[in-house]
Amino acid sequence: MQQNHKDQSAKNKASAAFLNKKKKVLEVDQLVAGVAAGDRLSLAKAITLIESTARNKQQVAYELIEKLPNPTKNSIRIGISGPPGVGKSTFIESFGSFLTKKGLKIAVLAIDPSSQKTKGSILGDKTRMDKLSSDPLAFIRPSPAGKKLGGVAAKTQETIHLIEAAGFDLTIIETVGVGQSELEVYSMVDCFLLLLQPGGGDELQGIKKGVVEMADIIAVNKSDGETKDLAQQTRLSYKNALHLFPANPNGWTTKVLKVSALEEQGISDVWESIQEFTTLCQENGHFDQRRMSQSKEWFQKHLNQMVLEKIEDDQALKTAYKEQLAAIEARETSPIQAAKEVFKKYSETPSK
Amino acid sequence: MQQNHKDQSAKNKASAAFLNKKKKVLEVDQLVAGVAAGDRLSLAKAITLIESTARNKQQVAYELIEKLPNPTKNSIRIGISGPPGVGKSTFIESFGSFLTKKGLKIAVLAIDPSSQKTKGSILGDKTRMDKLSSDPLAFIRPSPAGKKLGGVAAKTQETIHLIEAAGFDLTIIETVGVGQSELEVYSMVDCFLLLLQPGGGDELQGIKKGVVEMADIIAVNKSDGETKDLAQQTRLSYKNALHLFPANPNGWTTKVLKVSALEEQGISDVWESIQEFTTLCQENGHFDQRRMSQSKEWFQKHLNQMVLEKIEDDQALKTAYKEQLAAIEARETSPIQAAKEVFKKYSETPSK
Numbered sequence: 001m002q003q004n005h006k007d008q009s010a011k012n013k014a015s016a017a018f019l020n021k022k023k024k025v026l027e028v029d030q031l032v033a034g035v036a037a038g039d040r041l042s043l044a045k046a047i048t049l050i051e052s053t054a055r056n057k058q059q060v061a062y063e064l065i066e067k068l069p070n071p072t073k074n075s076i077r078i079g080i081s082g083p084p085g086v087g088k089s090t091f092i093e094s095f096g097s098f099l100t101k102k103g104l105k106i107a108v109l110a111i112d113p114s115s116q117k118t119k120g121s122i123l124g125d126k127t128r129m130d131k132l133s134s135d136p137l138a139f140i141r142p143s144p145a146g147k148k149l150g151g152v153a154a155k156t157q158e159t160i161h162l163i164e165a166a167g168f169d170l171t172i173i174e175t176v177g178v179g180q181s182e183l184e185v186y187s188m189v190d191c192f193l194l195l196l197q198p199g200g201g202d203e204l205q206g207i208k209k210g211v212v213e214m215a216d217i218i219a220v221n222k223s224d225g226e227t228k229d230l231a232q233q234t235r236l237s238y239k240n241a242l243h244l245f246p247a248n249p250n251g252w253t254t255k256v257l258k259v260s261a262l263e264e265q266g267i268s269d270v271w272e273s274i275q276e277f278t279t280l281c282q283e284n285g286h287f288d289q290r291r292m293s294q295s296k297e298w299f300q301k302h303l304n305q306m307v308l309e310k311i312e313d314d315q316a317l318k319t320a321y322k323e324q325l326a327a328i329e330a331r332e333t334s335p336i337q338a339a340k341e342v343f344k345k346y347s348e349t350p351s352k
Numbered sequence: 353m354q355q356n357h358k359d360q361s362a363k364n365k366a367s368a369a370f371l372n373k374k375k376k377v378l379e380v381d382q383l384v385a386g387v388a389a390g391d392r393l394s395l396a397k398a399i400t401l402i403e404s405t406a407r408n409k410q411q412v413a414y415e416l417i418e419k420l421p422n423p424t425k426n427s428i429r430i431g432i433s434g435p436p437g438v439g440k441s442t443f444i445e446s447f448g449s450f451l452t453k454k455g456l457k458i459a460v461l462a463i464d465p466s467s468q469k470t471k472g473s474i475l476g477d478k479t480r481m482d483k484l485s486s487d488p489l490a491f492i493r494p495s496p497a498g499k500k501l502g503g504v505a506a507k508t509q510e511t512i513h514l515i516e517a518a519g520f521d522l523t524i525i526e527t528v529g530v531g532q533s534e535l536e537v538y539s540m541v542d543c544f545l546l547l548l549q550p551g552g553g554d555e556l557q558g559i560k561k562g563v564v565e566m567a568d569i570i571a572v573n574k575s576d577g578e579t580k581d582l583a584q585q586t587r588l589s590y591k592n593a594l595h596l597f598p599a600n601p602n603g604w605t606t607k608v609l610k611v612s613a614l615e616e617q618g619i620s621d622v623w624e625s626i627q628e629f630t631t632l633c634q635e636n637g638h639f640d641q642r643r644m645s646q647s648k649e650w651f652q653k654h655l656n657q658m659v660l661e662k663i664e665d666d667q668a669l670k671t672a673y674k675e676q677l678a679a680i681e682a683r684e685t686s687p688i689q690a691a692k693e694v695f696k697k698y699s700e701t702p703s704k
Binding site: 062065066157158161200201202204205206207208209210211212213214237238240241243244245246247248249292295296298299300301302303304305306307310324325328329334335336337338339340342343346347351 | 414417418509510513552553554556557558559560561562563564565566589590592593595596597598599600601644647648650651652653654655656657658659662676677680681686687688689690691692694695699703
């Protein structure tokens with residue numbers, strides 16, 4: 001009787017595990033179908049899976065990506081950056097609405113490096129784009145800063161992949177933050193748009209060095225009211241200054257525009273410049289070339305990311321990593337020696 | 353008899369291995385003593401070991417680094433970059449001689465990304481610095497581009513470590529090449545000096561975007577003969593333009609100077625600016641801060657490098673890595689999927 005009971009219990013367990021597995025497969029298949037059909041709820045769920053730090057959810061997410069058919073069209077990927085207070089959200093609200101009026105399906109990814117600490121800022125950003133949030137052709141998604149040991153928004157490429165599989169025409173990647181993120185976003189997009197304040201100079205302290213030079217299009221915002229003249233002056237100063245800086249290998253001359261996101265002025269100029277830029281690059285092969293070198297860079301980054309994830313997942317490895325970082329901070333070891341210690345432990349730890 | 357013979361042979365082998373090991377230990381100890389005493393030949397030998405791609409030589413090199421006493425003084429690390437033809441070698445010849453006349457011990461590392469293909473260019477560079485090459489206070493060393501799968505000059509940090517252990521006052525790191533290397537060198541130095549051509553604009557095509565903004569000091573070379581006036585104009589244009597770009601968080605205003613490496617004019621201004629810059633940063637803590645964040649960055653890079661080295665060392669892994677790169681190129685796989693494949697094989701391969 002006891003034995004029978006045990007057997008039955010084991011059978012039940014096995015059966016439950018089987019059903020559970022079957023349910024998961026069904027879940028993934030449903031998500032795949034939903035994303036491929038452009039269903040926003042499925043897309044949101046899929047991105048949540050991708051961004052999850054739980055190992056089992058991640059596995060489901062990668063299964064999902066493998067099962068997804070390749071995107072039938074590539075969206076144009078546009079990076080938008082600028083110093084705090086320049087009006088990025090207002091600009092994206094105007095720009096996004098302008099595009100959806102043309103019938104284009106757009107996705108906005110806001111990468112917020114501060115979101116791990118102040119989770120509230122995510123909602124803050126979302127509500128700042130009222131109009132776009134309720135637009136049926138727009139999909140807005142704030143992204144957290146990704147794994148602690150990795151860089152900013154470690155899963156952004158996967159998210160772009162999902163968005164494109166869902167049939168969006170344009171992916172806008174906004175960096176809310178200051179610092180490293182702009183350079184990372186630059187390596188993910190086809191066209192990089194930098195918003196600047198009228199006045200230039202000191203107001204730009206929020207941008208990392210090198211970012212102005214990397215912009216494909218610069219738009220001086222707040223070309224309205226009291227700052228209208230200053231915006232025009234700033235535009236001309238940048239236009240002149242940029243002549244001194246290295247030329248773009250793709251033959252493009254960086255456009256410097258003025259816009260008023262508030263009054264919705266100059267928005268169409270930005271869109272025309274983006275189209276002009278992408279057409280030029282598509283024709284001379286630089287569009288594909290940029291994507292290819294980005295792909296290779298991402299391959300390497302993913303590989304590094306997987307190494308970091310194994311460290312993050314193993315308590316002993318994670319502790320060793322942190323101890324070595326602390327030892328560098330305390331000048332008790334060299335970066336070379338520290339890396340050697342962690343790598344030795346890493347090699348001795350079996351992968352899960 | 354046969355058995356005895358075998359025993360004797362085994363004993364001989366063991367004895368030879370013991371002597372060999374002892375010899376190696378002696379060799380390392382000799383090198384350690386030589387480097388610590390500032391002996392140039394030992395330093396050159398140690399750098400050759402570090403740069404070796406042979407596993408056993410690398411192990412000796414790391415043993416050497418571990419045994420070396422920590423440098424008693426840190427040298428100032430200066431990065432020098434500029435477009436091809438700007439006169440970097442001539443400048444370093446003038447600048448280096450100026451410094452050794454002051455009794456300073458300087459080391460010049462020339463990182464040449466092209467040196468793996470055209471080994472001749474190393475000698476080419478070396479002979480271009482005639483005067484400095486025979487200066488007893490100067491040590492000139494061209495560095496190859498490092499492991500194929502890794503970045504440019506993968507072992508530069510180790511080399512800097514050796515140079516500082518040998519008691520040099522200044523380490524000058526020159527990037528001969530175009531592209532990625534400038535940004536890598538920027539992350540290794542205390543002060544980044546950019547040499548520019550008179551005229552600006554089109555002549556700068558050899559510099560990667562972002563590099564001008566990162567310079568701590570800009571020197572317009574060829575302020576002599578027919579280009580003297582143009583050099584002055586160029587200097588002023590950059591001085592004005594740089595006001596528009598992000599400010600340095602360390603409070604430094606990028607200096608724009610003019611020099612004539614050929615006529616040895618303005619060289620002392622460069623040296624004064626470097627001293628002014630390093631003094632400011634040492635006083636406000638940014639000097640140590642920059643080195644610390646560089647150390648942490650290097651720790652992460654070394655860890656990635658070690659992963660790459662394991663791939664490079666294992667024929668099957670190396671093949672898998674290259675196959676995945678080719679599959680990305682042929683659009684048969686995604687970077688995510690490719691990284692996953694390589695990582696899976698990587699985890700299954702035991703470390704040597």
